[in-house]
Amino acid sequence: MSRIRDDYENSLWNRLTRWVDGEADPFAGKMEMEHLRETNYIGDSVYNPDMLDREKIAQYLENTKKNTEMRAFRILYSLTSVALCLLLIAVLLLAVSWLPVLGDPNGPNNNEVSARYIEKGMEESGAVNMVTNMILSYRGFDTFGETCVLFIAATCVIVLLRKKEEKIENARETDWQYEPRPDAILQKITLLLVPVIFLYGFYIILNGHLSPGGGFSGGAVIGAGLILYVTTFGFHKTQRFFNEKIYDRIKVGALSLYSITMIYYFYTGANQIKNAIPLGTPGDILSSGMILPINIFVGLEVACTMYVFFALFRRGGM
Amino acid sequence: MNVVQNFPCFSIVLCMVAGILSTPMKGKDAKRMTLTAVTLVTLMSLVTLLYVVSTGESFVYTMGKYPAPWGNEIRAGILEAMLATVFALVMLCSLLGGMDHIFRTVEEDKVNLYFILADLLLSSLLAIIYTNDLFTGYVFVEINTIAACGMIMIRRSGRSLIAATRYMVMSLIGSGLFLIGLAMLYDITGHLLMENVHESMERLVEAGQYQIPLLVIISVITVGLAIKSGLYPFHSWMPDAYGYSTISSSAILSGLVSKSYIILLIKIFYRVIGFDIIVRSKIVNVLFVFGLIGMVMGSVSAIMAKDIYRMIAYSSIAQIGYVYMGIGLATEAGMVAAVFHILTHAVTKSLLFLAAKGLNDASGHKRIFPALQGAAFRNPLAGAAFLVGSLSMVGIPMLAGFISKLLFAVAALGAGSNKVLITLIVLAVSTILNAVYFLHTVIRIYTPVQTPREFTNIHVRMSMGAVAAVYCLIILNFGMGLMSQPLTDLIQFGIEMFA
Numbered sequence: 001m002s003r004i005r006d007d008y009e010n011s012l013w014n015r016l017t018r019w020v021d022g023e024a025d026p027f028a029g030k031m032e033m034e035h036l037r038e039t040n041y042i043g044d045s046v047y048n049p050d051m052l053d054r055e056k057i058a059q060y061l062e063n064t065k066k067n068t069e070m071r072a073f074r075i076l077y078s079l080t081s082v083a084l085c086l087l088l089i090a091v092l093l094l095a096v097s098w099l100p101v102l103g104d105p106n107g108p109n110n111n112e113v114s115a116r117y118i119e120k121g122m123e124e125s126g127a128v129n130m131v132t133n134m135i136l137s138y139r140g141f142d143t144f145g146e147t148c149v150l151f152i153a154a155t156c157v158i159v160l161l162r163k164k165e166e167k168i169e170n171a172r173e174t175d176w177q178y179e180p181r182p183d184a185i186l187q188k189i190t191l192l193l194v195p196v197i198f199l200y201g202f203y204i205i206l207n208g209h210l211s212p213g214g215g216f217s218g219g220a221v222i223g224a225g226l227i228l229y230v231t232t233f234g235f236h237k238t239q240r241f242f243n244e245k246i247y248d249r250i251k252v253g254a255l256s257l258y259s260i261t262m263i264y265y266f267y268t269g270a271n272q273i274k275n276a277i278p279l280g281t282p283g284d285i286l287s288s289g290m291i292l293p294i295n296i297f298v299g300l301e302v303a304c305t306m307y308v309f310f311a312l313f314r315r316g317g318m
Numbered sequence: 319m320n321v322v323q324n325f326p327c328f329s330i331v332l333c334m335v336a337g338i339l340s341t342p343m344k345g346k347d348a349k350r351m352t353l354t355a356v357t358l359v360t361l362m363s364l365v366t367l368l369y370v371v372s373t374g375e376s377f378v379y380t381m382g383k384y385p386a387p388w389g390n391e392i393r394a395g396i397l398e399a400m401l402a403t404v405f406a407l408v409m410l411c412s413l414l415g416g417m418d419h420i421f422r423t424v425e426e427d428k429v430n431l432y433f434i435l436a437d438l439l440l441s442s443l444l445a446i447i448y449t450n451d452l453f454t455g456y457v458f459v460e461i462n463t464i465a466a467c468g469m470i471m472i473r474r475s476g477r478s479l480i481a482a483t484r485y486m487v488m489s490l491i492g493s494g495l496f497l498i499g500l501a502m503l504y505d506i507t508g509h510l511l512m513e514n515v516h517e518s519m520e521r522l523v524e525a526g527q528y529q530i531p532l533l534v535i536i537s538v539i540t541v542g543l544a545i546k547s548g549l550y551p552f553h554s555w556m557p558d559a560y561g562y563s564t565i566s567s568s569a570i571l572s573g574l575v576s577k578s579y580i581i582l583l584i585k586i587f588y589r590v591i592g593f594d595i596i597v598r599s600k601i602v603n604v605l606f607v608f609g610l611i612g613m614v615m616g617s618v619s620a621i622m623a624k625d626i627y628r629m630i631a632y633s634s635i636a637q638i639g640y641v642y643m644g645i646g647l648a649t650e651a652g653m654v655a656a657v658f659h660i661l662t663h664a665v666t667k668s669l670l671f672l673a674a675k676g677l678n679d680a681s682g683h684k685r686i687f688p689a690l691q692g693a694a695f696r697n698p699l700a701g702a703a704f705l706v707g708s709l710s711m712v713g714i715p716m717l718a719g720f721i722s723k724l725l726f727a728v729a730a731l732g733a734g735s736n737k738v739l740i741t742l743i744v745l746a747v748s749t750i751l752n753a754v755y756f757l758h759t760v761i762r763i764y765t766p767v768q769t770p771r772e773f774t775n776i777h778v779r780m781s782m783g784a785v786a787a788v789y790c791l792i793i794l795n796f797g798m799g800l801m802s803q804p805l806t807d808l809i810q811f812g813i814e815m816f817a
Contacts, residue, residue: 142454145457146457160471248342270327
């Protein structure tokens with residue numbers, strides 16, 4: 001004679017038969033099937049901030065006196081990261097000490113590649129400046145990619161920092177509203193300096209194929225001049241000649257002309273069609289084929305990007 | 319020179335131009351332009367693939383007037399063209415499928431910026447796939463990183479900003495290590511072109527020179543790229559980055575971006591350093607071990623995840639583990655399985671993200687599991703898509719995931735004796751864990767609701783583009799599952815072409 005267990009309801013067998021018979025929902029019950037609490041979920045987020053007293057929890061967690069686990073973890077974490085960094089430094093230094101000596105004439109990187117850049121660069125690409133030859137002509141694709149890096153970095157900063165114009169206008173607390181600064185010395189000196197800086201920047205860009213310099217460095221100089229101007233005379237005055245519309249036009253214009261030049265260069269080069277851009281006499285200001293226009297495009301893009309970084313970080317708009 | 323040989327270069331530059339021209343446009347126009355560009359790239363890559371298959375050999379394309387060691391060049395073989403085709407297609411599907419989510423979650427005046435990021439991301443993916451030059455590879459890795467970061471943070475909710483910061487930090491550590499490795503590699507070989515580096519590398523190994531720097535270079539490059547692709551101990555950025563960005567970004571990031579670094583790594587293994595040297599350096603064993611740990615740990619975290627996006631994100635960690643395990647087997651069969659799994663995962667994970675978004679829309683935009691109950695009845699297509707994706711990830715026959723698991727198992731049997739048993743056991747355990755969390759969700763979405771809530775009578779209709787994207791991905795999944803033999807043959811042929 002069998003005896004019914006007192007807790008038959010909870011026995012394994014009973015639960016199994018009920019599950020097999022389909023009386024019990026396998027998900028109902030223990031797992032996470034407590035009925036939804038209606039107020040629990042707001043929008044897309046998992047946690048309702050009202051439900052948790054965040055500050056209290058944070059205080060408790062941050063209080064390392066009470067929270068020994070946290071303290072142990074922090075100590076361990078910093079020790080491990082320092083140890084890992086030291087290890088990495090040691091390994092890299094060890095590797096560097098085994099590398100070939102810098103400037104060794106018989107070293108592996110003094111080979112036919114650099115020889116051609118030095119010996120034939122001027123006659124093949126037309127620029128006196130070897131470095132410009134190499135980055136804009138021989139390895140033009142890499143530099144085109146590098147310019148795109150700049151373009152996409154500017155795009156990301158805009159994504160992160162650009163505010164709507166009316167939002168900026170409404171912000172009362174920002175100090176740029178008190179511009180221009182009432183500083184006569186700064187303004188006079190800026191008026192003297194800015195034209196010279198711009199001129200020097202254009203000089204670096206336009207002489208990029210003749211002397212050290214080029215689009216990247218010249219553009220940075222012009223960008224610095226713009227930043228000096230805007231710090232002295234304020235955004236309202238700068239917006240008269242440089243605002244978002246003009247920025248977009250310059251950027252799109254320069255980059256699309258650059259892309260067209262590069263597509264033409266790639267296509268003619270790979271299909272062995274004669275490149276119609278004349279090389280000119282090395283040493284002349286109008287020489288070196290496509291290098292001069294590319295320097296101008298890159299310079300414009302770099303100058304705009306420098307200024308835009310500054311304006312976005314300072315004001316959230318141009 | 320055949321016209322088709324221009325197509326790889328054209329598709330890279332086309333994406334860049336589309337991105338540049340999107341700058342002054344309104345969101346809608348930028349969308350049209352991007353979709354056109356991505357479609358064209360897909361078609362061009364397909365034609366390139368057919369061309370390469372018909373000629374049976376790879377070709378190099380000089381980017382400019384000067385031949386290779388002096389100028390830049392790109393190279394297209396079967397594997398490159400195939401990856402480009404699949405990547406562009408998955409990109410197109412992800413953008414189409416998440417289009418309404420992009421317009422909903424991104425601020426109105428920044429929608430065109432999203433498409434700039436997407437265009438440049440695709441161009442960098444293509445350039446990483448096609449590149450034959452290490453430094454070109456690095457430049458486009460940089461574009462890829464910045465664009466991916468922007469695509470995470472463009473949603474501008476608190477968590478996606480944190481996720482973007484984390485992603486940027488981890489990814490830049492990876493880039494830095496990779497760049498250090500490249501600089502040292504250039505220092506000891508004097509070249510950046512892959513073939514030339516490989517030649518001098520063989521000479522150095524034969525002469526026994528520079529053994530210590532070589533070991534450091536191999537490990538620094540491998541670890542750098544492994545961090546960027548999210549191999550197990552470096553995975554902490556993944557769940558947030560995939561879980562809280564707009565859905566197209568999640569699909570693209572998990573399906574394509576992290577894979578592109580693995581492809582670059584495989585290229586470096588085969589074409590730059592030489593697979594024998596890699597195997598002798600034992601770095602593959604490190605990848606193997608962490609791949610195995612990742613396979614299990616990713617799945618365990620996925621089981622414990624409380625919302626559907628994070629679950630899919632954790633599943634990605636496990637799948638990256640699979641790929642590295644395949645590479646770590648150090649055989650050609652393992653490499654074929656790894657590449658096949660890259661394709662499988664690209665196709666399936668984007669499908670799962672799109673399906674999860676459809677289910678989420680049908681549940682009042684709530685993402686936790688209890689709210690998703692019965693969602694498959696409210697949005698049947700998304701439910702079916704999630705079912706197909708889950709079954710494929712678990713490895714049910716007729717679907718792509720089954721083939722990759724089969725290939726992994728067969729490859730494991732051919733690997734060195736001490737790797738056979740552990741691989742098979744972990745493969746089995748990981749499959750069961752996959753089944754636990756995926757089927758748990760499938761049962762959940764197909765369980766009718768007991769307590770009606772305000773959103774349970776929503777019936778969502780997906781947009782035409784999203785429907786097309788989901789169907790396309792489902793068909794791709796079945797296609798890869800049912801016609802796997804020609805595909806694996808092509809991959810094998812492509813890898814042989816590498817050497």
